Amino acid sequence: MNSVIEVTDLVKTYKNVDAVKGINFDVKEGEIFGFLGPNGAGKSTTINMICTMLPPTSGHITINGYDVAKQKDDVRGSIGIIFQENTLDEKLTANENLMLHCRFYNVPKDKRHERIQEVLHIVDLIDEQNQRVEEFSGGMKRRLEIARGLLHYPKVLFLDEPTVGLDPNTRAHLWKYILKLKEQEGITMFLTTHYLDEAEVSDRIAIMDQGEIIAIDSPTVLKDELGGDLIELSTEDNDQAIQEIEDKVTGADVTVNGDTIHLKVHSSDAFISNFIKTLDIPITTLNIRKPTLNDVFLAYTGRHIQTNDE
Amino acid sequence: MEGIIAIWQRDLIKFLRDKARLFGSFTMPILFLLIFGGGLSGTMETMMTQNLDVGGDFNYVQFVFPGIVSMTLLMTSVFSAMSVIEDKDFGYMKEILVSPISRVSIAIGKMAGAATVSTIQGVMLFALIPLLGLNYDLMSLIKVIPFMFLLGAALSGIGLLFASFINSTQGFQLIVNIIVLPMVFMSGALFPISGMPGWLDVIVKLNPVTYGVDVMKKIMIDVDQLSITVRETMGLNLTVFGRQVTVFEEILFILAFTVLVIAIATLSFKRANA
Numbered sequence: 293m294n295s296v297i298e299v300t301d302l303v304k305t306y307k308n309v310d311a312v313k314g315i316n317f318d319v320k321e322g323e324i325f326g327f328l329g330p331n332g333a334g335k336s337t338t339i340n341m342i343c344t345m346l347p348p349t350s351g352h353i354t355i356n357g358y359d360v361a362k363q364k365d366d367v368r369g370s371i372g373i374i375f376q377e378n379t380l381d382e383k384l385t386a387n388e389n390l391m392l393h394c395r396f397y398n399v400p401k402d403k404r405h406e407r408i409q410e411v412l413h414i415v416d417l418i419d420e421q422n423q424r425v426e427e428f429s430g431g432m433k434r435r436l437e438i439a440r441g442l443l444h445y446p447k448v449l450f451l452d453e454p455t456v457g458l459d460p461n462t463r464a465h466l467w468k469y470i471l472k473l474k475e476q477e478g479i480t481m482f483l484t485t486h487y488l489d490e491a492e493v494s495d496r497i498a499i500m501d502q503g504e505i506i507a508i509d510s511p512t513v514l515k516d517e518l519g520g521d522l523i524e525l526s527t528e529d530n531d532q533a534i535q536e537i538e539d540k541v542t543g544a545d546v547t548v549n550g551d552t553i554h555l556k557v558h559s560s561d562a563f564i565s566n567f568i569k570t571l572d573i574p575i576t577t578l579n580i581r582k583p584t585l586n587d588v589f590l591a592y593t594g595r596h597i598q599t600n601d602e
Numbered sequence: 603m604e605g606i607i608a609i610w611q612r613d614l615i616k617f618l619r620d621k622a623r624l625f626g627s628f629t630m631p632i633l634f635l636l637i638f639g640g641g642l643s644g645t646m647e648t649m650m651t652q653n654l655d656v657g658g659d660f661n662y663v664q665f666v667f668p669g670i671v672s673m674t675l676l677m678t679s680v681f682s683a684m685s686v687i688e689d690k691d692f693g694y695m696k697e698i699l700v701s702p703i704s705r706v707s708i709a710i711g712k713m714a715g716a717a718t719v720s721t722i723q724g725v726m727l728f729a730l731i732p733l734l735g736l737n738y739d740l741m742s743l744i745k746v747i748p749f750m751f752l753l754g755a756a757l758s759g760i761g762l763l764f765a766s767f768i769n770s771t772q773g774f775q776l777i778v779n780i781i782v783l784p785m786v787f788m789s790g791a792l793f794p795i796s797g798m799p800g801w802l803d804v805i806v807k808l809n810p811v812t813y814g815v816d817v818m819k820k821i822m823i824d825v826d827q828l829s830i831t832v833r834e835t836m837g838l839n840l841t842v843f844g845r846q847v848t849v850f851e852e853i854l855f856i857l858a859f860t861v862l863v864i865a866i867a868t869l870s871f872k873r874a875n876a
Contacts, residue, residue: 343700368702379693383616395608396701440697 294321296448296480297342302351306339311337313503314351319448322472324481326511328585329595334503335484339452342482344368355446369397372441378433378452382426386417386436389425390443411439414476415469431462435469442473448480449473450489455490458501467493488585497585501593514588521560522587523567524552524579533573538568549590552577605703609711610718613685617719627681627723631674632730636668638665638792639734650794663734665836668746668818669791671727672753673674675720676785676811679754680778682716683761699871709762709867713860716758721751738822746821749853753814756856758788759863760810766870791815807842810859815853816840820849 297319312334319325329335340346342353344364352362356370380389387408390447394404412418415435425433434454441449454470455463471493473479485491491511498508507514523544527533530553537546537553543563545556557563560580568575617623638646643662650662670853688694728743761778768774786792788802789811798806806812819838821824833839840847 321750345700365702365704368700371700373696375693375696377693379697381612381616381694383619386613388615392608392612393697393701395604396703398604398702569649585755 295319296321296356297325297482298352298354299338299342300352302338302341303349304341304346305349306336307556312341312348315500315503315505317328317498317505317508319352319480319482320495321447322458322474322478322480323495324483324493326491326497327482327484327500328488328491328497328589329500333500333593335500336452338500339450339482340483343371343450344374364483369444371450372444372446372448373450374434374437374441374452374454376456377438380433380437380440385422385424386412386428387421387470389436390421390440393440393443399444407443411442414442414473415439429462430458431466434439434458434462434466438466438473442477443478446479448482450481451481451485453485454483455487457483463487463490488589491585499589506592509587511585511588515583515585518556518583518587518591520556520558522559522581522583523557523564524577524581525555525575526552526577527571527573527575529573533571536571536573541567561597603707605701605707606714609698609703609708610714613682613712613715614718616685617682617715617722627674627678628726630677631670631727633736634670634673634792635667635670635730638666641782646793661736662733663759664736664823665794666792667731667734667736668822669789669815671724671750672789672811672815672818673786673791674727675724675750675754675814676757677782678720678723679716679758680761680764680782681775682719683712683758683765684771684774684778685715686712686762686765687768690769691771696698705871706864706868707809708871709864713755713758713864713867716761717751717754720758721747724750724754739824742822742824746818749817749821752853752856752860756810756814756860756863759860759867762867763863763870766867785809785811788812789815790837790840796834796837796839810856812840813847813855816847817849817852817856 295318299315300319301314302312302317303310303314313440317337322532325334327339337346340431341348342360344360344367347361355367358366360367381392384392390408391404394407399407408421409418412421415438417432417436417439420432425436427435438451438454455466458466464534467490472483474481483491483494491497494511496508496510497514498505499514500506505571509517525533530548530551533541534546534548534553537544537555543557544567547554547556555567639662643666646666647662686695689698725747731738761782764774764777764781768777784805788806788809789795790806791811793802795806795812816838819836823836823838825833825838828836828838840852
């Protein structure tokens with residue numbers, strides 16, 4: 293598959309902070325590429341550099357074959373961006389917002405009306421197109437922004453926290469639209485999100501931390517690499533329980549996270565019955581599960597991803 | 603070109619939809635017209651025609667009206683540039699900046715928007731002419747409109763410059779208020795600027811509004827018909843370095859000023875990382 297985005301040795305240094313420390317990755321045509329990382333990891337800096345909004349200190353980026361440093365306008369025409377915050381003009385109608393976008397991106401005059409109706413159809417806003425955006429709900433605004441991002445048929449659509457601040461129902465709806473887009477248009481998507489369950493739709497995920505990309509692979513591989521199952525338990529006395537586990541139990545990776553003890557084991561079926569018998573301290577809660585992206589994230593960064601909007 | 607028109611049209615549509623802004627911006631010029639044109643006109647006339655034998659030829663309101671139109675142009679065009687800050691605040695500037703539209707088009711579009719809005723407001727003031735008992739030649743009123751647009755563009759550039767480094771609308775309003783009123787008073791809009799003390803004279807001659815007001819007056823008031831003393835009284839013999847400037851030179855100066863601020867505004871949009 294061809295790469296739509298190629299990032300080579302990308303570095304961004306602010307006065308005395310290395311925000312991005314020489315990262316390399318590529319995004320293949322037609323894939324959903326998830327870009328994850330804790331706050332301050334350098335994600336936004338990286339995206340801003342890819343989107344021509346911030347000049348890199350050094351390194352090289354190409355999008356759709358265009359050099360981001362030298363062919364800014366071609367790059368800008370090749371990408372669509374759904375920003376984290378609302379960037380619609382609320383005093384204008386949905387249709388007017390879309391028409392302005394067509395003009396900014398030089399969509400041919402005779403195609404504008406047709407394309408606007410087409411994208412409005414994809415996000416189900418045909419009937420609301422002549423209403424002012426200020427009358428829209430949060431979910432409708434988001435859908436309109438996605439529609440707008442598609443108007444100029446971008447090669448890559450950047451979705452920066454597309455569902456932040458929306459209720460779960462609206463989030464689910466929005467994902468339905470996004471996935472429909474991928475199916476129908478085969479559009480490449482570059483996604484950042486704090487909701488790791490949403491990142492599961494990605495074909496590949498890159499995890500960034502402290503200015504570096506520390507893992508990059510499909511969600512399945514990343515989870516499998518963690519190996520085995522996860523057992524989470526809490527007991528009446530965790531300190532003593534950990535002591536006991538260290539003394540008597542083999543074949544488990546032990547970590548403590550707040551009030552719960554995490555055990556990573558190769559196979560929970562073979563492990564669990566013996567384990568429970570071994571432990572003298574009464575167990576208060578017990579949970580056995582397969583690793584999630586959150587565990588992957590935790591394993592690589594040592595932190596839970598923050599789910600607040602800050 | 604398409605991008606310039608799009609940005610211009612957007613600001614215009616938003617202006618026409620904002621009724622409060624449309625009518626609110628009239629309060630200041632009307633207040634000034636009431637104070638200077640009504641309340642102070644007798645005093646001003648006496649003061650200005652002291653020791654001069656102009657008889658009944660001098661009409662202060664006729665003198666001050668083009669000045670107040672210029673003042674309206676200044677205020678509206680500078681404040682219209684606030685749309686740049688609002689666009690930053692509401693995120694729309696990002697939508698503009700990530701698009702392939704050239705940065706100079708953004709600057710020109712914003713400037714054209716502000717110039718159009720201020721010209722509309724200025725022309726609306728013409729409706730007061732009969733109420734003030736004034737008498738301007740219709741042709742000269744039509745001739746002055748393109749110049750009003752140019753002046754609006756030049757002055758909106760001042761607003762764009764401020765908007766490029768101020769990030770809050772409150773801060774912008776504060777700074778602009780501090781800048782705008784002295785620019786009005788130091789321009790000959792409300793009283794003649796001949797016979798100013800030296801240091802003030804320098805400010806007056808550096809102030810682009812001075813030349814705008816002078817051209818407005820020269821176009822609107824039929825200067826050739828006036829006696830030399832009346833022209834002197836109205837301060838219509840503006841001199842720079844002891845030489846009387848022509849309307850053509852003044853327009854050239856304002857044009858050059860406009861090009862300069864477009865260049866600076868373009869640079870600021872190039873640097874912008876919204």
